[in-house]
Amino acid sequence: MRFENPISIEKIAAIIHAKVIGDATQLTTGINEIHRVEKGDLVFVDHPKYYETCLQSAASFIIINQEIPCPSGKALLVVEDPFGAYQKIVDHFRPLRPSLKPISDSAVIGAGTVVLPGAYIGNHVQIGKNCLIHPNVTILDHCIIGDDVIIQAGTIIGSDAFYYNKKTNRPVHYKKMKSCGRVLIENEVEIGAACTIDRGVTSDTVIGAGTKLDNQVHIGHDTVIGKNCLFAAQVAIAGAVTIEDEVILWGQVGVNKTLRIGKGATVLAQSGVPGDLPGNQIYFGTPTEIANEKKRERVWIKRIPALWDKVMRAQ
Amino acid sequence: MRFENPISIEKIAAIIHAKVIGDATQLTTGINEIHRVEKGDLVFVDHPKYYETCLQSAASFIIINQEIPCPSGKALLVVEDPFGAYQKIVDHFRPLRPSLKPISDSAVIGAGTVVLPGAYIGNHVQIGKNCLIHPNVTILDHCIIGDDVIIQAGTIIGSDAFYYNKKTNRPVHYKKMKSCGRVLIENEVEIGAACTIDRGVTSDTVIGAGTKLDNQVHIGHDTVIGKNCLFAAQVAIAGAVTIEDEVILWGQVGVNKTLRIGKGATVLAQSGVPGDLPGNQIYFGTPTEIANEKKRERVWIKRIPALWDKVMRAQ
Amino acid sequence: MRFENPISIEKIAAIIHAKVIGDATQLTTGINEIHRVEKGDLVFVDHPKYYETCLQSAASFIIINQEIPCPSGKALLVVEDPFGAYQKIVDHFRPLRPSLKPISDSAVIGAGTVVLPGAYIGNHVQIGKNCLIHPNVTILDHCIIGDDVIIQAGTIIGSDAFYYNKKTNRPVHYKKMKSCGRVLIENEVEIGAACTIDRGVTSDTVIGAGTKLDNQVHIGHDTVIGKNCLFAAQVAIAGAVTIEDEVILWGQVGVNKTLRIGKGATVLAQSGVPGDLPGNQIYFGTPTEIANEKKRERVWIKRIPALWDKVMRAQ
Numbered sequence: 031m032r033f034e035n036p037i038s039i040e041k042i043a044a045i046i047h048a049k050v051i052g053d054a055t056q057l058t059t060g061i062n063e064i065h066r067v068e069k070g071d072l073v074f075v076d077h078p079k080y081y082e083t084c085l086q087s088a089a090s091f092i093i094i095n096q097e098i099p100c101p102s103g104k105a106l107l108v109v110e111d112p113f114g115a116y117q118k119i120v121d122h123f124r125p126l127r128p129s130l131k132p133i134s135d136s137a138v139i140g141a142g143t144v145v146l147p148g149a150y151i152g153n154h155v156q157i158g159k160n161c162l163i164h165p166n167v168t169i170l171d172h173c174i175i176g177d178d179v180i181i182q183a184g185t186i187i188g189s190d191a192f193y194y195n196k197k198t199n200r201p202v203h204y205k206k207m208k209s210c211g212r213v214l215i216e217n218e219v220e221i222g223a224a225c226t227i228d229r230g231v232t233s234d235t236v237i238g239a240g241t242k243l244d245n246q247v248h249i250g251h252d253t254v255i256g257k258n259c260l261f262a263a264q265v266a267i268a269g270a271v272t273i274e275d276e277v278i279l280w281g282q283v284g285v286n287k288t289l290r291i292g293k294g295a296t297v298l299a300q301s302g303v304p305g306d307l308p309g310n311q312i313y314f315g316t317p318t319e320i321a322n323e324k325k326r327e328r329v330w331i332k333r334i335p336a337l338w339d340k341v342m343r344a345q
Numbered sequence: 346m347r348f349e350n351p352i353s354i355e356k357i358a359a360i361i362h363a364k365v366i367g368d369a370t371q372l373t374t375g376i377n378e379i380h381r382v383e384k385g386d387l388v389f390v391d392h393p394k395y396y397e398t399c400l401q402s403a404a405s406f407i408i409i410n411q412e413i414p415c416p417s418g419k420a421l422l423v424v425e426d427p428f429g430a431y432q433k434i435v436d437h438f439r440p441l442r443p444s445l446k447p448i449s450d451s452a453v454i455g456a457g458t459v460v461l462p463g464a465y466i467g468n469h470v471q472i473g474k475n476c477l478i479h480p481n482v483t484i485l486d487h488c489i490i491g492d493d494v495i496i497q498a499g500t501i502i503g504s505d506a507f508y509y510n511k512k513t514n515r516p517v518h519y520k521k522m523k524s525c526g527r528v529l530i531e532n533e534v535e536i537g538a539a540c541t542i543d544r545g546v547t548s549d550t551v552i553g554a555g556t557k558l559d560n561q562v563h564i565g566h567d568t569v570i571g572k573n574c575l576f577a578a579q580v581a582i583a584g585a586v587t588i589e590d591e592v593i594l595w596g597q598v599g600v601n602k603t604l605r606i607g608k609g610a611t612v613l614a615q616s617g618v619p620g621d622l623p624g625n626q627i628y629f630g631t632p633t634e635i636a637n638e639k640k641r642e643r644v645w646i647k648r649i650p651a652l653w654d655k656v657m658r659a660q
Numbered sequence: 661m662r663f664e665n666p667i668s669i670e671k672i673a674a675i676i677h678a679k680v681i682g683d684a685t686q687l688t689t690g691i692n693e694i695h696r697v698e699k700g701d702l703v704f705v706d707h708p709k710y711y712e713t714c715l716q717s718a719a720s721f722i723i724i725n726q727e728i729p730c731p732s733g734k735a736l737l738v739v740e741d742p743f744g745a746y747q748k749i750v751d752h753f754r755p756l757r758p759s760l761k762p763i764s765d766s767a768v769i770g771a772g773t774v775v776l777p778g779a780y781i782g783n784h785v786q787i788g789k790n791c792l793i794h795p796n797v798t799i800l801d802h803c804i805i806g807d808d809v810i811i812q813a814g815t816i817i818g819s820d821a822f823y824y825n826k827k828t829n830r831p832v833h834y835k836k837m838k839s840c841g842r843v844l845i846e847n848e849v850e851i852g853a854a855c856t857i858d859r860g861v862t863s864d865t866v867i868g869a870g871t872k873l874d875n876q877v878h879i880g881h882d883t884v885i886g887k888n889c890l891f892a893a894q895v896a897i898a899g900a901v902t903i904e905d906e907v908i909l910w911g912q913v914g915v916n917k918t919l920r921i922g923k924g925a926t927v928l929a930q931s932g933v934p935g936d937l938p939g940n941q942i943y944f945g946t947p948t949e950i951a952n953e954k955k956r957e958r959v960w961i962k963r964i965p966a967l968w969d970k971v972m973r974a975q
Contacts, residue, residue, distance in 0.1 A: 184798060330649040330650055499854070581911050
């Protein structure tokens with residue numbers, strides 16, 4: 031989330047009741063995911079295991095639950111519960127005030143764009159030119175749609191991230207992390223019917239120009255998809271994934287979180303992608319392997335009975 | 346389905362044109378699934394194979410297609426077609442008269458709850474306090490939603506069970522069993538976008554307090570889910586399943602009908618659960634196995650070529 | 661797509677700026693898929709590999725990108741870009757002018773049919789008698805629904821085909837092929853919640869009488885499904901598939917494009933169907949095999965460690 035104007039760390043500290051270590055007069059420009067963070071950004075961390083990653087990142091300001099030495103040029107905002115502090119920032123800068131009108135007065139819709147009945151267009155949504163928004167589509171607050179985009183019926187853009195802070199004191203339970211990121215859909219993207227594209231938690235979920243999604247595709251929060259990709263029906267992609275340009279995922283493929291699929295890779299139907307995949311290869315299986323190797327594996331499996339016979343005869 | 350007031354068996358017999366064996370003056374409190382049945386309930390059975398189960402169950406009244414001895418304290422309602430009799434009871438006590446208004450006059454919506462445009466709230470729906478019902482959500486008749494529940498856009502609560510009486514006289518065809526059960530969603534449940542939660546056939550589909558569902562999750566009829574569970578995107582659960590507390594199902598997992606998953610079990614992505622799973626274990630595969638054993642199986646498969654070589658060299 | 665009235669080839673040639681080889685005075689009755697084509701139909705082809713198939717088909721008129729000899733009784737319409745010519749024909753005969761009213765004035769809705777709030781019924785849609793169209797359903801232009809059909813909430817009928825012309829000049833990108841086919845839903849079909857049924861590209865997607873679909877089922881363009889089939893939740897079927905009568909697909913099954921599944925076949929949950937399946941058999945696995953053989957394969961895999969032991973001891 032970018033703030034509309036840079037905000038002083040003093041003000042942020044007041045909102046979250048933090049003690050500042052470092053220069054409280056600096057300005058912050060937004061809050062961001064640790065893997066996307068830029069100079070001027072706030073991040074938050076509540077486990078010593080991740081302290082160093084945050085301190086060494088490009089982030090200028092770290093909301094943290096321990097007083098530790100602050101690197102020069104940065105500031106720490108020390109609070110007891112960094113997750114709670116994050117929620118306070120979201121509540122302050124992105125308070126939940128959804129439009130009660132089907133199309134919000136603050137939405138901007140470009141020339142030549144047609145919005146069909148039953149569609150909901152939330153606050154501060156921007157839709158470009160010559161788009162077609164089919165019936166019963168839902169586009170939630172702050173999402174940005176480019177030009178020449180087609181969104182088929184029943185699709186939801188900007189649903190909240192499936193992202194919880196697990197509380198392990200009994201009973202185990204989950205506290206919702208509010209999402210303040212957006213969905214950005216670039217030009218000439220086409221999205222099928224009954225798809226769901228979650229907004230980023232703090233960053234943006236992006237669908238690159240020219241990419242085409244079939245029906246019932248799910249895209250998780252903060253996932254960035256390149257240009258001219260093709261995803262068939264019922265593909266599901268978890269959060270914070272990076273998919274490069276011209277990737278093809280066939281039907282019912284599942285992709286685990288925070289991984290990267292390289293440019294031009296193809297994943298055959300029903301495969302499950304557990305980790306990074308280099309580009310320009312064809313993959314198959316759960317977990318995915320190079321498709322031809324996976325096919326050979328099946329041949330080997332079919333040979334087990336013959337192998338058994340040979341061994342038995344030899345005894 | 347609970348009746349609003351207890352009904353005499355005499356009246357039920359008149360509705361379904363049944364001959365009563367036993368005491369016709371008793372009162373019945375509702376109709377229920379055989380695995381959920383309580384004293385005072387009606388059940389129905391049309392195959393001798395299941396007669397004993399019904400007669401031995403807690404049910405007080407059995408709609409049956411044969412005159413057999415009646416256990417004391419119970420009553421049999423003998424009809425030619427028990428499934429048809431069931432439909433008559435549903436038509437009588439839950440006639441289909443859907444609200445033609447987006448929000449039914451008989452719906453009760455708690456203080457602080459926000460219902461966004463395009464949502465449909467059916468007859469006798471109850472929604473608790475401080476809920477957020479996103480755009481284009483559908484909540485059908487008689488469903489009950491607790492407090493602090495979030496239902497994201499496009500989700501359907503209370504769709505009919507996928508439950509048919511198979512007619513094997515040619516051509517094979519299917520007769521819809523009307524659903525008269527409800528969906529009960531407890532407090533602090535969060536349901537993602539484009540999910541579908543079927544109502545029970547005669548009992549209730551239940552989502553326990555604190556449970557969180559990601560997008561495009563499907564929950565079948567009469568399934569009971571415990572507290573503080575976490576189901577990722579595109580999970581599908583068939584009918585009459587019991588899932589205990591704190592179960593985690595990762596993306597695209599499928600769960601077969603009428604089974605039980607024990608407390609604290611985790612099922613890894615894309616797995617298919619064919620039968621009961623004890624709790625506090627991690628499972629993987631279709632059909633599911635203990636995840637570590639399934640991983641070792643892959644190692645063994647990769648050794649087949651080496652094994653083949655050894656056997657060939659030995660010959 | 662059937663034309664409302666037969667059209668002279670001369671007129672078609674004028675619309676697409678084609679040179680006619682053969683008799684320009686003949687009449688064409690429609691445009692169709694190559695595997696469904698009838699006398700009087702137009703087809704289009706842009707690759708010499710498929711020329712013969714088109715010329716030998718029942719089609720009377722072939723839009724083609726090369727001047728070649730024309731079989732007698734047919735006509736060729738020669739253009740530089742047959743795909744572009746196809747788009748011009750669709751734009752001319754099925755221009756995109758979606759209804760801006762929730763229920764189009766040109767829709768015809770039969771007696772006894774109930775349409776609930778939030779449903780969108782497009783231009784020239786026909787719905788038969790005694791149907792129930794649940795809230796937030798979308799039925800797009802030209803789709804035809806029979807009698808006694810139930811369509812549950814949030815389902816989309818007539819979404820566009822996921823069908824693109826791949827352009828391999830860098831960067832690889834995709835040009836949408838406009839869909840001018842329809843969806844035909846026969847009598848007594850029941851479709852679950854949040855399903856998506858794509859229209860045909862040029863032909864019709866058909867759901868045969870008595871077939872029942874569970875929730876979140878996806879049916880691709882030009883797919884023809886027989887009578888009294890049963891598809892469980894999250895089944896996905898690609899384009900131009902033929903499924904005969906009384907086929908059962910259990911949950912999360914995926915079916916590849918342009919194949920045929922024979923009458924009475926059953927495919928067990930989570931299987932992936934890569935090619936034709938003969939009828940009256942039970943299948944399992946990705947790729948599918950006869951279910952019992954697939955089960956035996958698992959037994960063999962579990963024997964690998966024992967086999968390894970035997971071989972090691974023998975050395």
